[in-house]
Amino acid sequence: MNELAAKRNAVTELMRISPVADDLAGLFARAGHRLYLVGGSVRDAMLGRSSPDLDFTTDARPGEVLKIVSGWADGVWETGIEFGTVGVTKRGATLEITTFRADTYDRVSRNPEVTFGDTIEGDLSRRDFTVNAMAIEVSTKQFVDPFDGLAAVRDGILDTPATPQESFADDPLRMLRAARFVSQLGFTPAPRVVAAMTEMAGELARITAERVQAELSKLILGSRPRQGLELMVDTGLADVVLPEVPGMRLAIDEHHQHKDVYQHSLTVLDQAIALEKADGWEPDLVLRLAALLHDIGKPDTRRFTSGGGVSFHHHEVVGAKMVRKRLRALKYPKQVIEDIGQLVFLHLRFHGYGRGEWTDSAVRRYVTDAGDLLPRLHKLVRADCTTRNKRKAAALQRTYDDLEERIARLEAQEDLARVRPDLDGNEIMKLLGLPPGPLVGQAWRHLKELRLDRGPLTHEEAVAELVRWARENGIEPPE
Incomplete structure (x- = not known):
């Protein structure tokens, strides 16, 4: 121009x-x-x-x-x-x-x-x-x-009117804003700006969590968040804002030993964004943060095995807890925190599917546990495939295609998005002669588990199962 x-x-x-x-x-x-x-x-x-x-x-x-x-x-x-x-x-x-x-x-x-x-x-x-x-x-x-x-x-250069040291001392949030402009506008920070950010990154700690979160969210929603995040990590800003992200450089991904978990996570973020665009989605903060943070539990769960291998057992459980803790510290809304935590918790569930072990019950539970997050979970799981082995990558995508088709078939038959017991609370109370209370909730959850395991029951089957449960728990239904 x-x-x-x-x-x-x-x-x-x-x-x-x-x-x-x-x-x-x-x-x-x-x-x-x-x-x-x-x-x-x-x-x-x-x-x-x-x-x-x-x-x-x-x-x-x-x-x-x-x-x-x-x-x-x-x-x-x-x-x-x-x-x-x-x-x-x-x-x-x-x-x-x-x-x-x-x-x-x-x-x-x-x-x-x-x-x-x-x-x-x-x-x-x-x-x-x-x-x-x-x-x-x-x-x-x-x-x-x-x-x-x-x-x-x-x-496309990002520089300051005064010296960067003066500018950032006046307002340390400007350092994070520099990373945000890299993401949003594709600008490149001048060398003296990068040097000052590196020198003064710790000053960001005096900015309120709410202001930091607002800038971070804008960065994540930009068109080039990877570049903005890399600037944060390289200058030390991420050590103040999202220390778990640079912490992932310590772990080697068990599936991709040529990459560390940090680079893998940035690639997953890029691929999630590509999937957003392919489906015409607006930039999605929940999906993008889940993609970035899905493996943050790996450093804390890394174990070396005989033969030079490495494992990260239950890193999704640990990671979900870490995500919730970090996002609470950044003052994200409660629903955003819960949604991202649940996506991190569920992102590995799919990997048992390709071995042919999933029953219809397992598919129902996958859909039920994801709830409204299912479209995002689909994208997160697909984005999590970063192998350079084209045959392996294609096989993983075909397997997930199969899972989505199976979900669609069950959805058409059973309305999976609203799985409920075959008897409601009022029927349970009437059939068992119970007043409102914890026992009714226990009976309801038992019937929901049956619904997930076996699919829809007829009314007679549901009543028989309820009576069986009641008697096993010392409750004698009225005649």
Whole structure:
């Protein structure tokens, strides 16, 4: 992309959002202030990418901004006003308007001492990376680029306006954001940025888990998460955020001894993403994290065997516990934690299928244990095949094809997604003369186990089995 084309893209994007931006700029001009489109909005325009939200900066102080947009905006919120930001909605567009900043940081917490600035150049000097330190004055369409951000976008280079050490000391989260931009935008960090990240990785520990998790999730959902994760591991950021991932470099995968578990896991992540795309899925955080973390239990379960072999017995059980612990520490939502933990726990279940040992009961249990996660489990298991032996890989895929076809046949016959006992709780209580309580739950679970083992029972068979269970447990059904 040449510079003229990039500027044209930016102006075209700016005109696309007009007249909202032009109207807003007119309001600021009439009040004696300037308004600039800034940051990621300009960067994305240079890249020909649309931005759902628009960021502006101005010399007007927050109180003045509120007066200017009052009566014009469809909605206004002041959540970030102490940091100089006023949020606005207008005709479906979301705008954030922030007063020029000249902050200083205590370099102990991440919280700045908010100080307002007077120039656009001073504001841009405080930005995280030069690709985000460009602005367009909305009224005149003048392009402002004091730190050669346009050249950085053109060359795909991630660098900082100030020295990386100054930038990262001010806000250590910027180091993780660098890895996120590698994943999302395909940028390459400048050598001095990588050196500073490596030197200062431990500073990330002073950032709250919630902020770290938000950046990590964006990285995982990017188009090149492998590259972002490799940067995290190589610089030591992963030792702070996801220490189990670099920890996998210690173990040799028992099926692929030419690779360590770390490289295997990154390949599984790549293959899971390819399967997402093949089926038209949106980027799936749960699937991608499960792919990355499915083998994190291997280092703790590694055992060397006679003859030079290695085993990882029950690594899926250990790994599921480790996943839940790490994701809780990162403050992920409870359902996300449980879903990823369950996928890690189940990812090895399939490997007994190819030996011809699975009954219909085993297939039912596979589907029932996966529940709503079954489509993701299908992709995770398929992605977990990273052998270079084409014949072996094809055989594994054919075997899983067979399992999916078998699931489909049983589903058509039995509605596997909603396996329930053949008698409900009310029938159990009536037939056994029991009040609500634990015994009813035990009887219900017994009938569900039968349903999984044998498939649907007739009503008479189910009643007979319930009576048999009751008598074995000292319960005499009424006549």
